[in-house]
Amino acid sequence: MSRLSSTDTPEETTDAAEAALDGPRNELLARLASQLGDGLVESHLVPGDDLWIRVTRESWAEAAGYLNTGLGFQYFNFLSAIDWMPSPFGRDMDSQVDITLGHDESSEIDASLEHGVAGGETRFQVFARVNDIVNGLGVTVKVDIPDDDLSLVSWTSVYAGANWHERECWEMYGISFDGHPGLRNIYLPSGFEGNPLRKDYPLLARRLKPWPGIVDVEQMPGGDEEESGDDS
């Protein structure tokens, strides 16, 4: 995957309407940059569409506070995490037929970390999204979590809604949140071992019984005579 992120924003398109939409996001990014200073590591702006920022772990709480009170991003959308370490099980959970059909062997298992937009350095990244509903803007905030200390400051004091999302994130990725009022299991039974959404947590159902494969692939309309297995 090519590195999609860049520290400078892409050139604005000539389309006047798009530039008008883009103005608020550029201004928002500038204000965030001046407030957070070095805390803002990287950003990615898609004109007229969306904005990503990546902050340091130390600036995580400050970013929330400033977005909420300083910039009017009062709406808490979601919080979750990404595990950037590719699954050690590779593609063996897929049917062999599917793999040969649409997948080139060269990229079977690539163990290197590749990060998405706004970059990253560590295996785990927490990302959250908040909205300014008055101006119709949304921003996704990312933060790197070092492997040797999987913890982060909780956002619950700023956004009450972060409570359950952080519980879910803790349970699924094993990232703890300092200052959270009660990190308990939310979906899984208490005492569950492992963090299911980590890439090295095997999906046992698939490992025991591989996907049947091509029989389930529905052909596109307009293609050949289509008749696919339907689950009744």
Added chain:
Amino acid sequence: MTAISDRDQLSYIAAQAADARVNVELETEGMTLNIGPQHPATHGTLRIVAKLDGEQVIAADPVMGYMHRGYEKLTEVRTYPQVTTLINRIDWVGSFANEVPFILAAEKLMEVEAPPRAQWIRTILFEMSRIANISLFLGDMGLQVGAVTPAFFAFRDREHVLNQIEAVTGGRFHPNFDRIGGLKDDLPAGWITETKRAMKKIRSFCDEIEGLLQGNEIFEARTRGIGVIPADIGLGYGLSGANIRASGVDWDTRRDNPCGLVHDELDWKVWTHVDGDSFARFWVRLQEVRESTKMVDQLLDGLPGGPVMAKVPRIIKVPAGEAYVETENPLGVMGYYIVSKGDLVPYRVKIRSASFNNISITPWLLKGVYVPDIVTILGSLYFILGDIDR
């Protein structure tokens, strides 16, 4: 008549005070009430552990996970077209609406745009899912306060909409009809006339519900001023849909952030209510159904011609990148954050479902309410368990 001596009087007062002390001590012992996981008010398997002081709730803790199916994990081993089969089952009463944001996010990454006709039919089915979903709420809300008739009316009239959805997609509840680049099929013959008839029936259903519930003394007493959510609290918890609009927040992603659907070409109105109580949430949803039927009528009138499927490769590989698309689903804002590494399967899909955020306010909201109001508040927040547990 004998006068009570001072001494007698004093001993009587002391005895009363001792009794009162005993009673007070008995009262302070709280009680834990376990509602669910199988309770009619919980729409499935939400369990609420409520600590009570008399009839008053002092702490409520929702317990989820009885229906957790791990969709975020499962999407990582499914190809993009296969994912729609899964996500149909998130909000199972308005299934088609679940597929839309996911497909739109995938299309955004692939830089594919569905042909106009597909966009219009998508919007029609999207709004019809809303009607089917919220009709159920309108009936159910009556049921929560003991009115049984609205529930029967709801099931009766929702059927008209489900029949129309089935006629197009082949599935009453799980259409699995949306495709990257368009739709699986075009509309069947005669569908437009039938759908218009169904919309007329839904409008008269709304009038019936209004006549039965609004102004009904019991219904008003049980919902007015109950479960009030101030706007700022609602925003902090990420409430969406009718729940936040009932608190006076004029925000609807269909109007404010349209992406891929054609709501901006229609003449419609976003309804809000200032009260923020259970009644307001009911009222806003009632207006929304009416608004949706009008939208469907307009969409059917202006339906453009042309193909319903864009040119997309037979094997769908989504280019590397990240995209987040959210739409205004029946239960509130639903979004998918897709991380792709250019593979057949998504690398990570974060499903932002509306009910999860909507229900996360319950520990705050249920504090201090009386036990019978738990049922009406949960009913008015309107959640689908699959949308919480995913």
